[in-house]
Amino acid sequence: MTSKRRSSARRGGRPRLGARAQQVASIAVAAIFVLPLAWVVIASLRQPGLPPPRGTEWWSRPPAWGNYRRLFELVPLDDYARNSLLVIALAVPLTIVTASWAGLAMAQLSGRLRRGLLILAVLLRLVPVTALWLTRFFLFARLGLLDSVWALIAPALMGSSPFYVLLYYWTYRRVPRAVFESARLDGANPLRVWATIALPLARPTTATVAVLAFVLYWRDFIAPLLYLRSERLYTLPIGLRLLQQLVRTDWPILLAGCVVATLPIVAVFLLAQRAFWPEDRAGGLGGR
Numbered sequence: 001m002t003s004k005r006r007s008s009a010r011r012g013g014r015p016r017l018g019a020r021a022q023q024v025a026s027i028a029v030a031a032i033f034v035l036p037l038a039w040v041v042i043a044s045l046r047q048p049g050l051p052p053p054r055g056t057e058w059w060s061r062p063p064a065w066g067n068y069r070r071l072f073e074l075v076p077l078d079d080y081a082r083n084s085l086l087v088i089a090l091a092v093p094l095t096i097v098t099a100s101w102a103g104l105a106m107a108q109l110s111g112r113l114r115r116g117l118l119i120l121a122v123l124l125r126l127v128p129v130t131a132l133w134l135t136r137f138f139l140f141a142r143l144g145l146l147d148s149v150w151a152l153i154a155p156a157l158m159g160s161s162p163f164y165v166l167l168y169y170w171t172y173r174r175v176p177r178a179v180f181e182s183a184r185l186d187g188a189n190p191l192r193v194w195a196t197i198a199l200p201l202a203r204p205t206t207a208t209v210a211v212l213a214f215v216l217y218w219r220d221f222i223a224p225l226l227y228l229r230s231e232r233l234y235t236l237p238i239g240l241r242l243l244q245q246l247v248r249t250d251w252p253i254l255l256a257g258c259v260v261a262t263l264p265i266v267a268v269f270l271l272a273q274r275a276f277w278p279e280d281r282a283g284g285l286g287g288r
């Protein structure tokens with residue numbers, strides 16, 4: 001009887017030890033990514049004008065919280081941040097709609113046409129963005145979109161990136177085609193099939209595309225630099241560049257600007273991480 005208890009205790013203890021080891025490994029990996037951000041926050045609280053610390057400094061004494069107030073006094077980052085949020089509020093939903101439409105359409109096709117579109121999307125993904133700058137500039141100039149927010153969100157009308165379309169394609173390819181065919185037999189039009197069936201099934205993919213599109217438009221520096229002329233339309237990356245030109249050697253102020261620009265991305269990822277949990281992913285694809 002005692003031997004059975006010992007063997008059961010050993011069997012019960014091994015998964016616990018494995019789970020603890022997995023937790024420790026997860027914390028260690030997370031620390032690798034969190035420590036640089038923590039260092040930037042701490043360095044942004046150093047006294048103005050000081051160079052970066054030579055060694056590891058875990059806290060600034062006394063912390064200079066006024067660096068963040070002075071940051072907005074030097075450059076109107078609040079206005080630039082509002083412009084960036086406006087671009088994101090328009091571009092991210094448009095990206096989700098157009099990329100999911102294209103991905104669903106590709107998944108419903110069969111034969112050569114689907115393979116041809118898939119190869120085209122992969123080839124477009126391989127085209128460097130720098131090769132499109134001049135073409136887009138002349139196109140936007142001809143359409144009268146220069147010096148407007150529409151020049152910044154125009155790529156969202158095409159899914160922003162072929163990679164997002166491929167993400168939706170791979171997601172919808174895993175859904176049985178009978179799910180969509182039964183909805184069509186019940187009289188649902190393509191728009192209703194997309195809104196009530198396809199998009200809810202692709203919840204993790206939608207969260208992924210939303211986060212990636214948020215980061216893409218939030219950190220975009222080249223597009224505002226090329227297409228905008230009015231200072232009132234500048235976005236946050238342009239504001240950080242202006243700040244660097246004003247206080248080129250004031251590292252605490254510059255790092256405070258980096259913190260202001262980074263925290264929204266961290267917040268968006270933390271808000272969206274629930275969609276990446278395994279149980280939600282399994283439920284979103286019908287357990288497949």
